[in-house]
Amino acid sequence: MKKYATLKDIAKALKISTATVSRALADRWDVNPVTKKLVLEEAKRQNYRPNPIATRLQNKRSKTIGLVVPEFSSAFFPKVIAGIQKVLDEAGFQLLITQSQESLEIEERNLKLLEGNMVEGILISITREGENAEYYQRLIDSGIPIVFFNRVSAKVEAPKVIIEDYKFAFFATEHLIYNGFKKIYHFEGPVNLSVSKERKRGFIDAMNKHHRQITDKTIVQAGVLMEKGYLAMQKLIANNDLPDAIFCFNDPTAFGALKAIKEAGLKCPDDIALVGFSETEVAQLIEPPLTSIEQPTFEIGETAAKLLLEQLDECSSVPFKTVRLAAKINIRKSSVNLKNNC
Amino acid sequence: MKKYATLKDIAKALKISTATVSRALADRWDVNPVTKKLVLEEAKRQNYRPNPIATRLQNKRSKTIGLVVPEFSSAFFPKVIAGIQKVLDEAGFQLLITQSQESLEIEERNLKLLEGNMVEGILISITREGENAEYYQRLIDSGIPIVFFNRVSAKVEAPKVIIEDYKFAFFATEHLIYNGFKKIYHFEGPVNLSVSKERKRGFIDAMNKHHRQITDKTIVQAGVLMEKGYLAMQKLIANNDLPDAIFCFNDPTAFGALKAIKEAGLKCPDDIALVGFSETEVAQLIEPPLTSIEQPTFEIGETAAKLLLEQLDECSSVPFKTVRLAAKINIRKSSVNLKNNC
DNA sequence: ATTTTAACTGCAAACGATTACAATTGAATA
DNA sequence: TATTCAATTGTAATCGTTTGCAGTTAAAAT
Incomplete structure (x- = not known):
């Protein structure tokens, strides 16, 4: 069954050497046009397709780059991927995508898989469990450049693409403060991630600036998933420990919180206002x-891909830069203080 | 820079042959424990990692399977992927994911990419643009089994995993009918896809069963994306051609329709009721x-992966089966006729 | 003492492609 | 006629592994 035609088959059929066949297929100048035509015909007849594994073993370019993302379930990464793909397409590169499922172990497996497929570089957004820092470093040392985006390594020196998390967390919090909310909580993201830390820092600094008290209840662990936001909110409700506004680590946790709020017969924003992070399309659709x-998102992908290609080009030394992209706050109903507005 | 340690390096350092090194690393019986230990140590010292490209060239197993999906932006495919990954993990296989972005051309590129990475089999959900049928066939003939899921090929014989699209489209339509809606439209999916055809067929048959008239306006082209549903609905509104219920090809188009409905100052379900398809988590969150x-979803992935592994095992001939999984209709506020209930 | 056996180890040929470096041919130049 | 050159093709090494077969050594069996 597995009947691949190889160079050798064509060579045999035509009674010439594989070298000539190879050259003919590569369309080189130093091969007789007649022979070339014969080879091309025979190749088509036999349905020849070069074996890229062999090619790759030979000349170590794969024109492929690898991607590791923690998950696809929110709309965030898919959009980033679209941006990446655009840039790579233009540069003639292909993309192999892997999903770490937020697991350190799977992440490492994926990196090995990509390395094994001889990708020329890797784009990665790390798991919430932490980082395979030694492995990242090893890859970089062995000549496979890495670019981090969104969830970046704190330990490894490499190009990084992030947004102004601190600043916008600060803004978001101030927005709640200016809207007259008194008791503002923060649903914190996974503690291992620098994004979580940045957003928390923004929250805390904004609170401090306006002399708001931060107790040990103010900051609640809530992770990244809708489910987690749901559970965290349920717990607050059960404990009868209700803030009047929450700045959530991301949209899915905010959705989860909202679900719990509704189920408890409470209203958003009347009883509890919400602010999310990482705009998803559905943010506009839900009520409120x-x-x-x-x-x-798209730009994050583009930027990361571009940085990686840069690394590939000047195989020597562009200094590692961290690109910080701007964001934007979309104010909607979930965070306007109705009592104030009356 | 690119300083990979190879078998040869270890062999040289230890002044033995690469054959012995290879055997030592493969932990074979016929190598002196002392030598073995030396090799292992030296390998660690030099930070040796086998080059999987070379391995793959040698013994044609990659323990990798490839996946092609049209997109990740809805929650559907990510969940299927989770199911696939579970099954493959258990079987010790790895997964390379590619995204065709609904483009026939990119799909073919992706298939080539996967083939080039010597995947042992391929899971695919085809683009809305149609199929690369000849190429699928060629892959299968050349010994790379393919399993289709969700969006399956109509032309190629292969295992397929789908759900009872016809039946549930029928149910969904009947549900609207029983709820007393009079003028029911269908937002049709991409015409090239058999899923679209099945769902449309279910819709039509249900309408016919209940002697509802189907005019040339009843079925509206709306694609797969939220944007498309939005535009389609806007057009209906602009034309003042309003149904009182719509059975949408999928959830995103329903979301889009809802957005347009709200923007036009209309109410759902009072003015227009909606039914989606392919449950997404946010379906419960939106208003209504x-x-x-x-x-x-998860099961679709599992099933597809299992079918593929089966193909791989009995390298000969399991007959190609089409697995049809059951689904479930979740009735919520968007489709209950309030006028009726009073 | 001779043969058998076991326990290692190395040689060399694969896998499928690419590419320096000849080698061959015939025509053009001196 | 001798020399050079261009055009074309082949030989063989290479990429990093794996593995059948053969070779070496020493201990065990006869």
Whole structure:
């Protein structure tokens, strides 16, 4: 069954050497046009397709780059991928995508898989569990450049693409403060991630600036998933420990919180206002529409891919830069203080 | 820079042959434990990692399978992927994911990419543009089994995993009919896809069963994306051609329609009721919550992966089967006739 | 003492392609 | 006629592994 035609088959059929066949197929100048035509015909007849594994072993270019993302379930990464793909397409590169499922172990497996497929570079957004820092470093040392985006490594020196998380977390919090909310909580993201830290820092600094008290209840662990936001909110409700506004790590957790709020017969924003982060399309659709920070997702992907290609080109030394893209806050109903407005 | 340690390096350092090194690393019986230990140590010292390209060239197993999906932007495919990954993990296989972006051309490129990486089999959900049928066939003939899921090929014989699209489209339509809606439209999916045809067929048959008239306006082209549903609805509104209920090809188009409805100052379900398809988590969150067909996404992935592994095992001939999974209709506010209920 | 056996180890040929470096041919130049 | 050159093709090494077969050594069996 597995009947691949190889160079050798064509060579045999034509009674010439594989070298000539190879050259003919590569359309080189130093091969007789007649022979070339024969080879091309025979190749088509036999349905020849070069074996890229062999090619790759030979000349170490794969024209492929690898991607590791934690998950696809939110709309965020798919859009980033679209941006990446655009840039790579233009440069004639292909993309192999892997999903770490937020697991350190799977992430490492994926990196090995990509390395094994001889990708020329890797784009990665790390898991919430932490980082395979030693492995990233090893890859870089062995000549496979890495570009981090969104969730970046704190330990490894490499180009990084992030947004102004601190600043916009600060804005978002101030927005709640200016709207007259008194008791503002923060649903914190996974503690291992620098994004979480940045957003928390923005929250805290904004609170401090306006002399708001931060107790040990103010900051709640809530992770990245809708489910987690749901559970965290349920817990607050069960404990009868209700803030009047929450700045959530991201949109899915805000959605989860909203679900719990509704189920408890409470109203948003009347009882509890919400702000999300990482604009998703559905933020506008839900009731009430969710105030959220809109990230330039597509651009994040583009930028990361460009940085990687740069690394590939000047195989020597562009200094590692961290690109920080701007974001935008979309204010919607979920965070306007109705009592104030009356 | 690119300083990979190879078998040869280890062999040289230890002044033995690469054959012995290879055997030592493969932990074979016929190598002196002392030598083995030396090799292992030296390998660690030099940070040796086998080059999988070379391995793959040698013994044609890659333990990798490839996946092609049209997009990730809806929650559907990510969940299917999770199911696939579970099964493959258990079987010790790895997954390379590619995205065709609904483009026939990119799909073919992706297939080539996967083939080039010597995947042992391919899972695919085809583009809305149609199929690369000849290429699928060629892959299968050349010994790379393919399993289709969700969006399957009509032309190629291969295992397929789908859900009871016809039946549930029928149910969904009947549900609208029983709820007393009079003028029911269908937002049709991409015409090239058999899923679209099945769902449309279900819609039509249900309408006919209940002697509802189907005019040339009843079925509206709306594609797969939220944007498309939005535009289609806007057009209906502009034409003042309003149904009182719409059975949408999928959830995103229903979301789009809802957005247009709200923007026009209309109410759902009072003015226009909606039913979606392919349950997404947010269906419950939006206002009104969306009635939708819930597909067993995770199970679709699992099933497809299992079918593929089966093909791989009995390298000969399991007959190609089409697995049809059941679904479930979740009735929510978006499709209940309020006038009726009073 | 001779033969058998076991325990290692190395040689060399694969896998499928690419590419320096000849080698061959015939025509053009001196 | 001798020399040079261009055009074309083949030989063989290479990429990093794996593996059948053969070779070496020493201990065990006869």
